Amino acid sequence: MxxxxxxxxxxxxxxxxxxxxxxxxxxxxxxxxxxxxxxxxxxxxxxxxxxxxxxxxxxxxxxxxxxxxxxxxxxxxxxxxxxxxxxxxxxxxxxxxxxxxxxxxxxxxxxxxxxxxxxxxxxxxxxxxxxxxxxxxxxxxxxxxxxxxxxxxxxxxxxxxxxxxxxxxxxxxxxxxxxxxxLELPPYITAFTGMDALVHAIESYTSKAAHFLSRPISWEAIQIIGQNLRGAVYNGKDIHARSSMLKGSYLAGLGLAMAGVGLVHAMAYPLGALYDIPHGVANGVILPYVLEYNYPAKVAEYAEISWSLGTEAEGEREAASLLPERCFELLQDVGMPPSLKELGIPREDLPKMAEIAMGVTRPIQNNPRPVDTEAILRIYENAFEG
Ligand SMILES: [Fe+2]
The missing domain is CATH 3.40.50.1970 (Rossmann fold)
Known part of the structure; x- marks a missing residue:
């Protein structure tokens, strides 16, 4: 454009x-x-x-x-x-x-x-x-x-x-x-706040509103957070890992301010509003399933991110399709809950959550793949079982 x-x-x-x-x-x-x-x-x-x-x-x-x-x-x-x-x-x-x-x-x-x-x-x-x-x-x-x-x-x-x-x-x-x-931040808070930053970076990088100034910043944030989140969680006193995470989250914030976030944030909102789930936990648990839904719309970008997070597959399409798995592994490694079920969300509330998420208009508009309430419900259902 x-x-x-x-x-x-x-x-x-x-x-x-x-x-x-x-x-x-x-x-x-x-x-x-x-x-x-x-x-x-x-x-x-x-x-x-x-x-x-x-x-x-x-x-x-x-x-x-x-x-x-x-x-x-x-x-x-x-x-x-x-x-x-x-x-x-x-x-x-x-x-x-x-x-x-x-x-x-x-x-x-x-x-x-x-x-x-x-x-x-x-x-x-x-x-x-x-x-x-x-x-x-x-x-x-x-x-x-x-x-x-x-x-x-x-x-x-x-x-x-x-x-x-x-x-x-x-x-x-x-x-x-x-x-x-x-340095004093406990591992669990380090993990879910860091996941929020990673989601800002990925969503702003692949947002429909991304542009020549935002993209390199979001990209740098993805690299830094991908390489340092585990270190900051498991070695909290490592000042290098902590410095890197603070740079990464700041850059991700700059990227988000310029290009917005997407469907992960829209779907995380009801989890916070209805059940007081911390924002980063909500984002983390939803992330892999939104990536699974979005990847056909952003194959090249998802492949780049997937490679940078350690995927070895050579083909672009295959690498892109493995991004949800890379993110799920990262979530598991840093001790985040794997499913909505684990968070105690009642299954019968998913349709109501989908309605609310569909109303979070700007992130929905920024999302690289168009979405409707039914698609959101299916993504919640996938995230329910994990
Ligand atoms: Fe956020």
Whole structure:
């Protein structure tokens, strides 16, 4: 599609390196901030990382309010309450330190402080009218790539729905990627957050919206994550594996911000909304079966990915058809659940899940192979038994 126009924006500044979090205070100063809202989850908020961040901020005479109410797969009110605190304290910026949920909440708070209203009002595409205050993201997991994206995902538990605020005003001002902060992550969380990153990389690489800028970035992410996920899970103290995974998830986030995700994400959403399955677990369990469905539409790309993940078959078609198996092996190797049955999903809910997944419009539109509710139901059925 030579005539398609490509417009790209994103996270403005990125700092990567072991120990780079030590520059946080100084970087905030350079951004003109003297008072910020520090957003963390309640677990990290009790631990040594909070003390360390406090010292770093105090070292640069940055005053801060502490907001610790983030929990996994957050509800929109969590951002509303944080924004209220940010407004009361008249902060000039928001700093998110934590996993994807924390970063999403921090990004949403930054736009709510200036725009008013509630997070739920802005769920959708381009509904945020004005820029927020600047946000700074410090990820402690290598997964969502939230530090590089314009999305903040929330779970509406009463309506059993997930949805995201998607707005260019959500792009962070600065991402600080310090691999040391991921060294303590337990193997299981390393595994499922890493699988989320791999799915971002594969889905953005093969998305209908992929383009000349996004493709090389997504490709690099696939390579890095494919080569380092097992190492990070089984050798959590290996700083090289951790550094690589943090680079990989960041690149995958850049790819996803540019080209979107696909059917795996659409089908993972109901698992999170209805059963609170962590996002990366949901993506992982669905991935092989979506690849099986999609591969006739993307034979050349799937073959490239399959070879890069270790497939030895020479023919392109055969290599492409073996990609689901490569991904299933990876899931097994890192200890992820092999089927929806294992996750305790009731079989009779699959049709309802298929209806919901079909309504996740953008990922469905980006998917390389057209899909309908019936096809989705068949894929869920395949994933049920594993
Ligand atoms: Fe994701």
């Amino acid at each position: 030579a005539s398609r126009r490509i417009y790209v924006e994103g996270v403005k500044k990125t700092l990567f390196g072991i120990g780079s979090v030590e520059e946080l205070g100084e970087r905030l100063r350079r951004l003109g901030m003297e008072k910020v809202l520090l957003v963390m989850d309640s677990e990290l908020g009790k631990g040594p990382l909070r003390e360390r961040i406090s010292k770093i901020l105090e070292g640069s005479s940055i005053r801060y309010g502490l907001y610790l109410e983030v929990s996994p797969e957050p509800s929109p009110w969590v951002a509303d309450k944080g924004a209220e605190m940010g407004r009361d304290l008249q902060v000039q910026g928001v700093v998110g330190v934590g996993g994807g949920s924390t970063l999403d909440v921090a990004k949403a708070i930054a736009v709510l402080v200036t725009n008013g209203g509630k997070a739920e009002d802005y769920i959708g595409l381009d509904l945020v009218p004005n820029p927020g205050i600047p946000s700074v993201m410090v990820p402690t997991t290598a997964g969502t790539g939230s530090e590089a994206t314009f999305t903040a995902v929330f779970t509406m538990r009463e309506q059993k729905k997930k949805g995201g605020i998607n707005s260019p005003y959500l792009y962070p001002e600065l991402a600080i990627l310090d691999p040391e902060l991921t």
